[in-house]
Amino acid sequence: MSSYPVNHETVREWIRQSQSGDESARERMVESNIRLVWSVVQRFQNRGYDQDDLFQIGAIGLLKAVDKFDLSYNVRFSTYAVPMIIGEIQRFLRDDGSVKVSRSIKELAIKVKRAKEALSSQLGRLPSVNEIAAHLDVTPDDVLLSQEASRAPSSIHETVYENEGDPITLLDQLSADNGGWFHQIAIKEALLTLEQRDRKIIFLRYYMDCTQSEVAEKLGISQVQVSRIEKRVLLSIRHWMEEAQEA
Amino acid sequence: MNNSLTCTFKSISENEALARMIAASFAAAYDPTIGELSDIKTVVSEAVTNAIIHGYSGAENHEVYMKMSMVERVLTIEVRDSGKGILEVEKAMEPLYTSRPDMERSGMGFTIMDHFMDGVEVVSEPGKGTTVTMTKQLTSVQAECH
Amino acid sequence: MNNSLTCTFKSISENEALARMIAASFAAAYDPTIGELSDIKTVVSEAVTNAIIHGYSGAENHEVYMKMSMVERVLTIEVRDSGKGILEVEKAMEPLYTSRPDMERSGMGFTIMDHFMDGVEVVSEPGKGTTVTMTKQLTSVQAECH
Amino acid sequence: MACKVEAEIKGNILLLRMEGELDHHEVESIRSELTQLMDKNEIKHLVLNLSNLEFMDSSGLGLILGRYKSIQKAGGNVVLCSASPQVKRLFEMSGMFRILMVELSEERAFSRLGAVQ
Ligand SMILES: Nc1ncnc2c1ncn2[C@@H]1O[C@H](COP(=O)(O)OP(=O)(O)OP(=O)(O)O)[C@@H](O)[C@H]1O
Ligand SMILES: Nc1ncnc2c1ncn2[C@@H]1O[C@H](COP(=O)(O)OP(=O)(O)OP(=O)(O)O)[C@@H](O)[C@H]1O
Ligand SMILES: [Mg+2]
Ligand SMILES: [Mg+2]
Numbered sequence: 001m002s003s004y005p006v007n008h009e010t011v012r013e014w015i016r017q018s019q020s021g022d023e024s025a026r027e028r029m030v031e032s033n034i035r036l037v038w039s040v041v042q043r044f045q046n047r048g049y050d051q052d053d054l055f056q057i058g059a060i061g062l063l064k065a066v067d068k069f070d071l072s073y074n075v076r077f078s079t080y081a082v083p084m085i086i087g088e089i090q091r092f093l094r095d096d097g098s099v100k101v102s103r104s105i106k107e108l109a110i111k112v113k114r115a116k117e118a119l120s121s122q123l124g125r126l127p128s129v130n131e132i133a134a135h136l137d138v139t140p141d142d143v144l145l146s147q148e149a150s151r152a153p154s155s156i157h158e159t160v161y162e163n164e165g166d167p168i169t170l171l172d173q174l175s176a177d178n179g180g181w182f183h184q185i186a187i188k189e190a191l192l193t194l195e196q197r198d199r200k201i202i203f204l205r206y207y208m209d210c211t212q213s214e215v216a217e218k219l220g221i222s223q224v225q226v227s228r229i230e231k232r233v234l235l236s237i238r239h240w241m242e243e244a245q246e247a
Numbered sequence: 248m249n250n251s252l253t254c255t256f257k258s259i260s261e262n263e264a265l266a267r268m269i270a271a272s273f274a275a276a277y278d279p280t281i282g283e284l285s286d287i288k289t290v291v292s293e294a295v296t297n298a299i300i301h302g303y304s305g306a307e308n309h310e311v312y313m314k315m316s317m318v319e320r321v322l323t324i325e326v327r328d329s330g331k332g333i334l335e336v337e338k339a340m341e342p343l344y345t346s347r348p349d350m351e352r353s354g355m356g357f358t359i360m361d362h363f364m365d366g367v368e369v370v371s372e373p374g375k376g377t378t379v380t381m382t383k384q385l386t387s388v389q390a391e392c393h
Numbered sequence: 394m395n396n397s398l399t400c401t402f403k404s405i406s407e408n409e410a411l412a413r414m415i416a417a418s419f420a421a422a423y424d425p426t427i428g429e430l431s432d433i434k435t436v437v438s439e440a441v442t443n444a445i446i447h448g449y450s451g452a453e454n455h456e457v458y459m460k461m462s463m464v465e466r467v468l469t470i471e472v473r474d475s476g477k478g479i480l481e482v483e484k485a486m487e488p489l490y491t492s493r494p495d496m497e498r499s500g501m502g503f504t505i506m507d508h509f510m511d512g513v514e515v516v517s518e519p520g521k522g523t524t525v526t527m528t529k530q531l532t533s534v535q536a537e538c539h
Numbered sequence: 540m541a542c543k544v545e546a547e548i549k550g551n552i553l554l555l556r557m558e559g560e561l562d563h564h565e566v567e568s569i570r571s572e573l574t575q576l577m578d579k580n581e582i583k584h585l586v587l588n589l590s591n592l593e594f595m596d597s598s599g600l601g602l603i604l605g606r607y608k609s610i611q612k613a614g615g616n617v618v619l620c621s622a623s624p625q626v627k628r629l630f631e632m633s634g635m636f637r638i639l640m641v642e643l644s645e646e647r648a649f650s651r652l653g654a655v656q
Contacts, residue, residue: 099429
């Protein structure tokens with residue numbers, strides 16, 4: 001990149017020559033300001049445009065600045081040129097830029113969903129955000145944003161009814177035979193497969209309705225331990241039941 | 248690389264999505280799987296929703312505090328409100344327990360947090376507020392494809 | 394709907410992207426145009442990068458504070474550091490002025506903030522830190538479907 | 540992303556296709572619309588297509604359970620015909636599969652309910 005510091009007076013001389021029709025002076029002005037244009041173009045990264053294209057547009061802004069710069073004012077050329085370059089690029093971007101985010105995000109969200117599915121089967125596991133971004137050739141930011149952005153304000157508001165009295169659990173509310181997460185019978189069978197302490201914990205928790213702390217006290221262990229064991233056991237019961245169902 | 252982030256936002260329901268998004272952005276730098284990311288978003292949603300609807304009973308002029316930190320790929324998320332607090336934490340954490348069946352809550356929030364994270368700790372003082380702290384070890388992408 | 398969000402994060406360069414994402418998520422709820430969203434991300438990036446590389450000279454153990462608020466579709470973003478401050482704010486804001494040509498900075502940060510936002514205010518005290526406050530009126534939803 | 544709900548009524552069956560993110564914020568506004576819709580059209584059965592629902596938390600569970608209760612009172616059924624793994628996991632965790640019927644497509648859900656009617 002040929003870009004070098006040029007002294008103030010030389011710049012003014014080149015502008016004068018350029019404005020009176022000297023093409024080579026005009027070219028020299030462009031050459032010596034390449035860095036300037038690039039540093040503006042950089043700021044428009046990630047807008048889905050080719051950097052070289054933006055550079056061309058920026059260079060047009062620069063030329064306009066050369067042509068319009070008023071030598072009778074005592075400002076530096078760069079001070080005048082930077083806004084012209086930015087303005088030129090912004091004008092170029094404006095049409096596309098005025099699309100609402102919600103719309104473009106929706107389109108990307110669909111692509112992300114497809115990529116997610118394709119990569120999952122290809123990799124045999126869920127892909128990472130970066131893998132999806134690489135696959136679609138977009139930034140990880142965009143992948144994230146497409147997953148959750150543009151939340152339109154909701155239209156209707158509902159009245160909240162206050163109910164006095166004891167809180168009712170869902171279990172109470174769901175009528176019929178629902179006694180927890182499990183079929184009563186299946187769980188009995190599953191329980192038989194457990195170690196004694198584990199079985200006891202489940203028994204106390206789900207048949208005797210004890211809290212985790214109560215169980216902890218009864219068994220002389222901490223509540224956190226109860227919680228851990230319970231989690232592990234529930235998982236193993238679920239697996240057991242799934243297998244039982246498949247069999 | 249370890250990192251930390253704290254933020255504070257208004258107790259309006261719109262911020263449930265914002266909190267999810269912030270959490271996802273914070274975690275994204277560690278290249279989590281989409282599954283981990285979705286777990287993280289879900290538990291943040293649960294904790295922040297609880298702060299808003301239970302802690303502050305839906306009043307919008309309060310603040311919810313969230314802190315995230317990552318140390319050696321262990322993610323810690325803390326969600327705090329200065330709301331009404333929980334009288335019996337144990338009971339509140341039971342699956343299907345809800346104090347607001349009238350609002351069609353299902354009482355699954357804490358259970359979901361428990362399942363999706365490696366650890367969940369709830370500290371609450373009636374009249375003072377509630378702090379939920381959750382941790383999760385992220386898998387490393389390499390570790391998976393041995 | 395008005396909203397506000399404050400956050401604090403470590404002065405590591407990874408958080409430039411995080412800050413951008415947070416700002417984008419905050420603004421996205423107001424359905425900005427793509428151009429507006431890019432502008433917002435860019436200026437947050439500029440201000441946070443300045444705080445990290447100039448304010449804290451790249452030291453990673455400090456904190457950057459960011460506050461966003463939205464009132465009647467006017468977005469205000471404040472980025473603050475407690476770093477070394479700016480001696481001559483006027484001069485610093487001139488296009489192409491940089492104190493770090495050695496780092497290949499181009500001195501364009503403030504100029505970009507100025508152009509992408511409706512207003513930029515810089516308050517700084519040497520030795521104390523710098524606060525950059527920027528505002529932008531988002532286009533209204535109706536304005537585009539004429 | 541906001542939650543979009545597409546409703547389709549066939550006889551006394553209401554089909555809901557949900558899209559986006561179903562959290563507490565979204566549920567608040569959807570619920571009242573939904574109850575109105577169901578009352579006005581004397582809905583007996585509900586078919587849920589959640590294949591495009593990207594996110595759901597316990598608020599969504601509450602919404603579905605709430606509708607389930609009123610459907611159940613009317614002697615109807617709630618049929619799930621599609622959901623993402625994330626949503627399925629929540630259903631599993633909360634025991635929802637015990638009260639929901641599961642079918643592979645909207646068509647099959649309809650024909651099954653037709654048979655039940
Ligand atoms: N931040 C909080 N402040 C005060 N009370 C809380 C808070 N979080 C939870 N609770 C209490 O704990 C109970 C259980 O919370 P949990 O999230 O498990 O269920 P829920 O919020 O009632 O229902 P769901 O989360 O399924 O919609 C709540 O009903 C409430 O009484
Ligand atoms: N937060 C800050 N703390 C201390 N000094 C700052 C801060 N922000 C900016 N400055 C000073 O202001 C100057 C101009 O900032 P500006 O962002 O315009 O340019 P730059 O950062 O040097 O280069 P560029 O942003 O183009 O990479 C900086 O070089 C620095 O001296
Ligand atoms: Mg909850
Ligand atoms: Mg800068």
